[in-house]
Amino acid sequence: MEKTDNQGCCSEHDRCLEILQLVLDGEASDTEKEYYMHHIEECMPCYRNYNIESEIRNILRSKLEKKPVPTDLVTVIRSKVNETA
């Protein structure tokens, strides 16, 4: 983990970054996914990227506070809809 420079470690860094997005967004093809998951077993920079990118998605999902819907909103909408219906 002490090595932080990743130039030269991965010959296809840009391509990897691109596939990583697809993998994490559930948009990668099976081939791409297979390639990537295999690749990160032997490429430290890409492995680290994978962890960081997944964690960013995790914290977005888990740490962002959800606003409660104002209690009267549904009532107001429903009554306005009934007026027009």
Added chain:
Amino acid sequence: MIENEDWEPTGQNYSDDEDRSEENRYTNKSGEDDDNDDSGDTNDSDEDQLADAPEGEVTVERYSERQKMRIFDGEFLPHIDAMYNFAFRLTFDEDDAKDLVQETYLKAFRFINSFEEGTNAKAWLFRILKNSFINDYRKKSKEPAKVDYNDVESYYNSEDAQVEMTTDLRVESLRDMIGDEVSNALNSLAVDFRTVIILCDLEGFTYEEMAKILDIPIGTVRSRLHRARNLLKDKLRSYAQSMGY
């Protein structure tokens, strides 16, 4: 699609016919809306966008009043939580978010005949909300209307940026962040970038659904998302640094 050019700061438009025809899936049954007498609504362009079916087709009253209410209650209202949160993350204001959601639902009801029961109601509603936001709120928001995409793009496409991007942000520092920091990082992004992150990461829409919601080709969804994530990572990195990581 006039307003669409307004919305799309890169000036990009449909690059191929595939995207165009795909997009019609949400609106294919609508024609001229039969409700033009609603004088309270000044947003013709938005309605055009919603009802952009091939010319000559006339809206059929495909649903009875009872069916309409059933669809509205059963397929539209269950998404109110996601809708309100999306609206709030766009407007940063509770009252504006409320108005935006209300307006969206009223429009959805008015155009319910162009909605095909059982199809993706959430994506359809998000599309209406996004269009209403552009028409009504974005104009008066203090946010700068345009991001200089060229700057952003060339920066993030440069080798240096890519390398820098992937170093020194650690998983542990991300885990230690509090909600406010994550929220501030997201909120600091320009609205177009913020939107794609919300749609993808918070709401779980697919690229294809996002393309329809935003009226942009899938390729643009991908590149915008990529840029948005890099910008977000930048922000998170500076929080991490200020935390002493």
